[in-house]
Amino acid sequence: MHNVVIVGGGPAGLSAALSAAAAGAPVLLLDSNPRLGGQYWRQPDESFGDQGSQHFDLETGLLLINAVKARKEIEVWSGAQIWSATHKDGVNTLRVLVNGKEKIINTGNLILCTGAYDRTLPFPGWDIPGVMTPGGVQSLIKGHGVLAGKKVVVAGSGPFLLPVAAGVVKAGGSVVELLEANKSRRWITSLFVVLENLSKIKEGFYYIKTISEAKVRARFGYAVVAAHAGVNGELDSVDVAKINRNFKIKKVRNVKCDVAAIGWGFTPDTTLAGTLGCKQIVAKDGAVVVSADSNQQSSVAGVFVAGEITGIGGSELSMAEGVIAGLSAAKFVGCKVEVLKAHRARRAKKQRFATALINSYPIKDGWKSWVHQETIICRCEEVKLKDLHYAIDELGATDSRTAKLLTRCGMGMCQGRICGRSVVDLVADQLNVSPTDTDRISAVNRPIITPISLGQLAAGE
Numbered sequence: 001m002h003n004v005v006i007v008g009g010g011p012a013g014l015s016a017a018l019s020a021a022a023a024g025a026p027v028l029l030l031d032s033n034p035r036l037g038g039q040y041w042r043q044p045d046e047s048f049g050d051q052g053s054q055h056f057d058l059e060t061g062l063l064l065i066n067a068v069k070a071r072k073e074i075e076v077w078s079g080a081q082i083w084s085a086t087h088k089d090g091v092n093t094l095r096v097l098v099n100g101k102e103k104i105i106n107t108g109n110l111i112l113c114t115g116a117y118d119r120t121l122p123f124p125g126w127d128i129p130g131v132m133t134p135g136g137v138q139s140l141i142k143g144h145g146v147l148a149g150k151k152v153v154v155a156g157s158g159p160f161l162l163p164v165a166a167g168v169v170k171a172g173g174s175v176v177e178l179l180e181a182n183k184s185r186r187w188i189t190s191l192f193v194v195l196e197n198l199s200k201i202k203e204g205f206y207y208i209k210t211i212s213e214a215k216v217r218a219r220f221g222y223a224v225v226a227a228h229a230g231v232n233g234e235l236d237s238v239d240v241a242k243i244n245r246n247f248k249i250k251k252v253r254n255v256k257c258d259v260a261a262i263g264w265g266f267t268p269d270t271t272l273a274g275t276l277g278c279k280q281i282v283a284k285d286g287a288v289v290v291s292a293d294s295n296q297q298s299s300v301a302g303v304f305v306a307g308e309i310t311g312i313g314g315s316e317l318s319m320a321e322g323v324i325a326g327l328s329a330a331k332f333v334g335c336k337v338e339v340l341k342a343h344r345a346r347r348a349k350k351q352r353f354a355t356a357l358i359n360s361y362p363i364k365d366g367w368k369s370w371v372h373q374e375t376i377i378c379r380c381e382e383v384k385l386k387d388l389h390y391a392i393d394e395l396g397a398t399d400s401r402t403a404k405l406l407t408r409c410g411m412g413m414c415q416g417r418i419c420g421r422s423v424v425d426l427v428a429d430q431l432n433v434s435p436t437d438t439d440r441i442s443a444v445n446r447p448i449i450t451p452i453s454l455g456q457l458a459a460g461e
């Protein structure tokens with residue numbers, strides 16, 4: 001009998017499992033990946049050999065993963081994907097696919113640590129094979145030992161570009177451009193926060209040393225604004241633009257490459273929390289996050305949340321929140337345990353760093369000027385900007401949800417995970433209004449968490 005069920009085996013979920021188990025609560029830990037570790041400590045298959053050089057802090061990851069495996073109170077189901085969930089009368093029903101078969105779990109005590117995924121922005125040519133997200137490029141290297149291409153442009157905004165560029169170099173690739181859209185001096189306003197989070201500086205220098213040794217120089221105030229295919233239909237080159245503070249293009253040059261890894265931070269994966277009815281709010285960076293109280297409890301009693309789904313802040317904040325969520329969930333089921341002042345102080349310190357991150361890497365409105373009428377916005381359903389504009393100007397759509405229903409934008413395989421956030425911005429732009437919280441929250445909510453075949457559905461419990 002499990003007292004606490006945890007979804008997500010990344011830094012937050014591992015920390016939550018250990019603290020709940022240490023407090024005396026038996027735990028079931030579910031994770032869709034084949035191996036524990038989440039995004040940060042993504043593990044390769046044994047057959048691919050050691051990928052240790054791809055990780056800055058694998059020691060902490062292995063410590064947590066081995067501790068979870070060693071505790072008999074923690075049962076782990078890897079490769080377990082929750083495809084649908086509901087909440088009724090205090091009971092959360094999770095429908096889980098394990099080895100292609102559906103199982104049903106009912107629990108009153110749940111911790112959600114479902115993490116985040118790459119944030120993308122549309123631009124002409126972003127659907128050409130070879131244009132990827134930094135997370136995609138890194139996952140291939142870390143998880144499968146595969147380098148997506150030899151000549152790689154790494155671009156976008158945020159500190160995640162550094163480990164990706166370093167990872168490409170370590171895997172034997174060449175980073176032909178490393179482009180950050182914002183200026184590095186934005187960090188100056190957060191100097192105190194940086195100094196109290198020295199581990200982050202150490203991590204930053206670890207990546208900078210690797211890329212400097214490979215003679216890669218980061219350029220600030222630049223972005224990839226278009227991609228071009230060669231005769232084989234694959235990526236041949238990208239247009240690199242010098243941009244102003246609002247991301248408007250100043251000057252463009254063309255750069256040859258075979259892969260472009262372009263990302264704009266992360267989007268919290270709140271889908272599961274949304275299906276369970278947990279309250280979601282819009283954070284300062286426009287991301288939809290799950291609201292949590294000081295004990296990491298969501299608006300639904302007995303459902304706790306930790307890690308990137310409560311806001312993007314890195315692995316250390318995820319761990320700090322995970323510990324508190326684990327203790328709170330254990331207390332909820334009757335264990336005699338308290339969240340200590342020290343736990344809250346650690347979380348507060350990491351939250352200050354998360355705020356500094358958001359302030360240092362804003363995504364400015366000027367990106368919308370990179371998009372043309374013929375640019376595909378929804379890659380799954382091949383909806384162009386002109387289709388969205390037609391839905392607004394000719395068919396009368398006055399919000400992003402109606403524009404979606406009229407164009408199928410965001411109704412394909414990924415269910416708007418890739419384009420949803422941008423569609424809200426583009427529709428509001430055309431209507432000359434600011435997006436509402438309702439627009440943003442409705443764009444990230446979907447009743448089915450992941451697609452499932454009819455055969456699996458019919459054969460399920």
Ligand SMILES: Cc1cc2nc3c(=O)[nH]c(=O)nc-3n(C[C@H](O)[C@H](O)[C@H](O)COP(=O)(O)OP(=O)(O)OC[C@H]3O[C@@H](n4cnc5c(N)ncnc54)[C@H](O)[C@@H]3O)c2cc1C
Pocket residue numbers: 007008009010011012013030031032033037038039040041080081082083113114115116117118134135136138139160163266269272306307308309313314315316318449
């Ligand atoms: C692609 C990618 C790469 C990253 N690489 C780095 C890096 O190199 N360095 C760095 O500092 N930060 C990195 N980050 C940021 C990183 O996500 C966080 O710092 C940290 O991993 C967040 O921890 P977490 O526990 O909240 O979530 P995650 O580590 O993302 O773990 C979430 C887990 O939940 C599982 N899950 C989600 N939904 C379901 C479901 N429905 N059913 C079952 N399981 C589910 C996922 O498979 C995943 O294993 C990366 C983020 C992404 C998206």
